[in-house]
Amino acid sequence: MSTNKTFTMIKPDAVANGYIGAILNDIIKDGFQIKAMKYIHLTESEAGSFYAIHKDRPFYSELVAFMTSGPIVAAILEKDNAVESFRTLIGATDPTKAAEGTIRSKYANSIEANAVHGSDSDANAEIEGNFFFSQFERF
Ligand code: RTP
Ligand code: MG
Secondary structure: OOOOEEEEEEOHHHHHOOOHHHHHHHHHHOOOEEEEEEEEOOOHHHHHHHOHHHOOOOOHHHHHHHHOOOOEEEEEEEOOOHHHHHHHHHOOOOOOOOOOOOHHHHHOOOOOOOOEEEOOOHHHHHHHHHHHOOHHHOO
16 A cells, blocks of 8 residues: 655755746646655765665766755655555656656756656655655744
8 A cells, every 4th residue: 555655855956947936836736735845955975875776777877976066955745555656746756758747848948857756665765755854844
């Protein structure tokens, strides 16, 4: 059974391009509630830990450099079937392959600078939310 929470980040490219408001609007219009949110600039060590799951992939060091290139918005979101529903809303990793109307199709520039992160499983949503937020930062 799926849980009703997922974790997202609005990545440095989308923040720098002025899309925080538009992306949050799309997320809320799709029926997600914001349970926790913060605006932060990750250190290299924080981004490296967050993406440790990808450390053997060829793009790992570029990904860490990109994710520390500017501030991000991190959030825990709630909706029925949240993980799958959110990945449908954001579209494919590569924005040229993302379905029309999805967040990545509208706001992303490249396979790496792809505007948003979305957890890929309930277990990872829990781990990723816990990485950023204490129990006192969730509402
Ligand atoms: P995310 O974790 O950010 O929601 O993205 P995803 O599941 O669609 O893609 P994933 O395979 O988990 O990759 C994580 C992030 O790494 C960057 N990436 N770069 N240069 C490349 O070939 C490449 N492939 C992936 C992207 O920023 C991707 O979102
Ligand atoms: Mg992923």
